[in-house]
Amino acid sequence: MKVQGKMFLWLAAFILVIAIVYGVWSKEPAGTTALFLAFGLSVMIGYYLAFTARRVDQLAQDNDEADVADEAGEVGFFSPHSWQPLALGIGGALAFLAVVFGWWLLYFGFPLILIGLWGWVFEYYHGENRTQ
Structure with missing residues (x-):
């Protein structure tokens, strides 16, 4: 989860820069607002993932020495015949x-x-x- 948290926080920084540049150059409020909202959503997701990563055990994706098979196992229950x-x-x-x-x-x-x-x-x- 640490990797995803960092990715979303870096994405938030990128979107913030783009939102500022877009807002200054275009002076168009709808697109600028949408970019700032995307920045806020990325920050929320990144913070949640980074916060949760501190409270759970280290996952295989956070270990540089891990194999693909280390994350194998049951994912959950999915209804095989649901309409x-x-x-x-x-x-x-x-x-x-x-x-x-x-x-x-x-x-x-x-x-x-x-x-x-x-x-x-x-x-x-x-x-x-x-x-x-």
């Missing part, structure tokens, strides 16, 4: 298309997003008192 990401993807696509073609598309996209989120959150929940 919820498809519903979220279609709902999100319709919501973004609503910006282009008309807000009426949100009537179709928003329920799909809600159904997808509800299904994904409660996909493996079977209730407290369920009997087998």
Whole structure:
């Protein structure tokens, strides 16, 4: 995590320089504001990663002598047969298309997003008192 924290902090410094140069030369407020917001986000992510790196054990990516196999292992649980990401993807696509073609598309996209989120959150929940 130390590497990622340093990378984001260096990226933040670069974006700050670019934001200042862009703001002075272009005198355009929207792009300048976007660059300063990108600077702030990079600082937040970099600080979080650097702060977290001090509290966790050293990872293989922080060790110059490490092999690729040192980070091998279980990454997490991923549902092999979930249809919820498809519903979220279609709902999100319709919501973004609503910006282009008309807000009426949100009537179709928003329920799909809600159904997808509800299904994904409660996909493996079977209730407290369920009997087998």
